[in-house]
Amino acid sequence: MLLLSAPFDAARRGHGAPIAAPCALAAGAALLGAAAGLWIELQGGGPPGLGRSAAAAILHAGFFAVGWILATDGRPGWPRPALSMAAAFLAASVGNRLSSWGVAAFLLVPLVLVGVSRGHAELRRIGLAWPKGLLPLTAGLGVGIFLGAHLLVTSSLTFGYGVRVANAGAYLSAVGYDVGISALTAEWLFRGALFSRWWRRWRFWPAAALATAVGVARYLLDPALASAVEVRAGAVFYMALLGVGCCALRAWSGSLLPGYSATVVFFAAYRLLAP
C-alpha cells in the first residue's frame, strides 16, 4: 500500500512541463489554418465547401492537439501526433467533399487515432482504453438513443420540426463527420483531456460541470448552429445532458468509448431533424 510503504516528499510539486505555451501554439496554428481554409473558400479556390470543410478539420485538429498536450502534461513530442491527426481530418474532409464515397474516409479516422496513440500508455488515464465488457458500451448507446429519441419527439411535438432524411448522401456525410471528427474530438478534449484532468484534482461533479460547460460553449460558438432561440436553448439542454452523461460514462467505465457511442448516436438522431 503506497501510503504506508512509499516515501512521501511533502515539499515536492508537479513535474509536468508547462502546458500554456504549447496549448497556445496549437490553438494559434489551428486558428490560422482555419482562417486559411475560410479564405480559400471565400476566394473560390477549389470546389464549393472545400475550404470550409478544411477549416473545420483544422480547427478540430487544434482541439485534438490541445487535448493531447493536456493529456500528456505538455511532454515534448506532441506535434507529431497532432499533425498526423490533422492530416487524417483534412484527408477525410476533403475526400468526403470530392467524392460521394469519400464519407468512408471518416470511418478510418478513429483507426488513425488508435495507431497514433499506440505506445503512449499515459493516454490510458484520459480513458483511451477499451471498456471492460459490453455493458458500458450498451449503456453509452442507450444514453445516445434515449437523448436522441427524446430530442426528436420533443422537437417535433413542441416546435413542429420534421423527422426525415431529405438527402441520404448529405445525411451520411454529416453522420460521417460526427463519427470521424466532431464526436471524436469532443470526447477526446472535453471528456478525455479536460474532465479527466479536473477529476484528478477535484471531485466528479465540479469536474463534470466545468468540462460540460466548456463543451456546451464550444457548440454555442459553432457558426453552423442555427441562431433560433429554441435551437440554442435545446442545444444547451441536450448538450448539457449529453456532456454530463458522457462524463458519468467515462468515470464509470474508465473508457471514452461509451461516451463516444452516445455522442455519435445522439448526433445521428439530431441530423434527422428538419425545420
Added chain:
Amino acid sequence: MIAVQLLLLALITAAMAADGAGPPSAVRHLYLVPTLWAALGAGAAGGGLIGLLAGLLQAPLVLPAIERMGLGSRTLDGLVSLVTPVSVGWLVGLLVDASRGRAARLRAVLEIQRSLGREVPLEERLESVAEGVRAALGAQRVGLVVTAEDESRAPVAVPSGPGFDERSAAGLAQRTGRPVWVEDLRSDPRLGAPAEGGPTPIRGLVLPLDAGRGAVGALAIEREGDLTPAVRVAAEEMAMHLALAIENARLTLRQRRFAEELERKVEAATARLRELDQAKSEFLSVVSHELRTPLTALQGFSELLLTRAVPPERARRFLGHLHGEAQRLGRIVAELLDLSRIQAGRPLELRREAVDLNEVIERNVELFAAEHRGHQFGWAGCPRGLTLEADQDAVDRMLKNLLSNAVKYSPAGGRVAVAAGPAPDQPGMVELSVEDDGVGIATEDLPRIFDRYMRIANPETAAARGLGLGLSLVKALAEAHGGRVEVDSLPGKGSRFRVLLPG
C-alpha cells in the same frame, strides 16, 4: 434492479400516452413509484437517475402544452411534475445514503471495539479492524499503523507487504499529527509515482489516530473515484474511535498486567507470611525447649544439693553447672528481650566506649576453642593502633553469635578464622570477619538469613540448636552502630560474615 424500474417508467409513459389527457394526467404521479423504489434501493444515484428519466419522459407531453397554451396554471402543474421525480428521487436517495452510511459507520465502530478487545496478536486484530473500516467506507484498501507502547519496538502495520516506511505519508501524519491528502496516488509527484496513472483517480487520505494525547498511529485510506466529504467525515470519526479504542485496549492491557503482577506479589507475600508463621511456631517450640533444658538442669542440680549430702568437690562441680546453665538462661532471656525491643521498633540501647577489639576476640576465640575441640580456630591479632568506639557488650554478642553459627554449621569440624582490621574497601570502617569452611548457604537463601526466626533447613545441620535470632540480632546491633553485615557464601565451601562498624 434498475432494469425493472426502467421498464416501469416505460409502462407508465405508455399509459400516459394512451390516456391522452396530456400533462394533467393522473398517471404521471405513478412516476414516483419507480423513482422512490430506485432511491430506496440504490440511493441518490439511482433515485436521481430514475427521477431524471421520469422527468425527461414527461417532457414531450408537457413542453408542447406550454408551447400551445403558454405558462398557465395547468401547464405550470405539468412543469412541476417534470422536476418532482428527480428532486424527490435525489433527496430520498440522499437520506437513504446518509442513513446507510451511519449504520455502516456504527457497525464498523462496534467491530473496531470488538476486534481490538480480542485476545489475539495485535497484527491480527488490526487486519480485522482495517477490513471493517474498508467495508464501511467503500474503500479499495485501508491500512493501519500503530506505534508500539515501547518506543524501542517497531510500529505494527497492516496490510503486511512491502512494509511500513517511516518516510511514507502514514509516517508523516503520525509524526505531525496532521492529515495527508493525495488527489491521485498514481500520478502524485510527492509519492514519486509515474505520471501515467490510470483512467480513474485513486484518492489517498491518511488520518492520524489521535485521542488527544498525541498520535498513536495512522489510518490510511485508498479509494477509487471520489472521496466525498461524507466519506471523509466518516473516516475522521472512525480514526477518532480507533484512537480511543487503541488507548482503551492499551489501558486494559496495562491493567491486566498490573493485576497479574499484583497477584504474583500477593502470592509471594502470602507465602512469606506462611513461612514466617511457620518459623514463629518453630521458634516457640525451640524457645520452650531452650528454656526447659537449663531449667531442668537448674532444678535437678539444686534438688540434689538440697536433698542429698554431696561431697564438697562434687557440690562445687554441681554449682559450676548451675552457674553455666544460669548464664545460658540469661543469654536466652537477653536475646528474647532484644528481639522484643526490635519487634517493638525501639532502638537498642548502646553504651559506646573505646573497645579493645583484640581482647574481645582473643577471649571469645579461646572460649570457643576450649568448648569445641573438633574445630581449628585461627586468629592473627589486630593491627596496631586499631580503635573502635562501640558498645563492648554488643560487639561481644555479635562475635559470639557469629562464632556460634560458624561452629554450628561446620558439623564435621573444620577451620574457623577470625579477622579484624580497617575495611579495605570501606574507608573509615572497621571490619570484623568470621569465616568457616562449613556447609555454606544457597544463593536463594541468602536474602532471608538475617530475618527473624529464620533457620535454613539443611540435613547436615538439622541437629543444631538455636532460636533463629542470632543473625538478625547481629544485623540489628551492627545497624544500631551505623554499620552493617555482609555475607559471602558458597554451598559446600563455607561462609564468610563481615561486620562493618564505624571506626
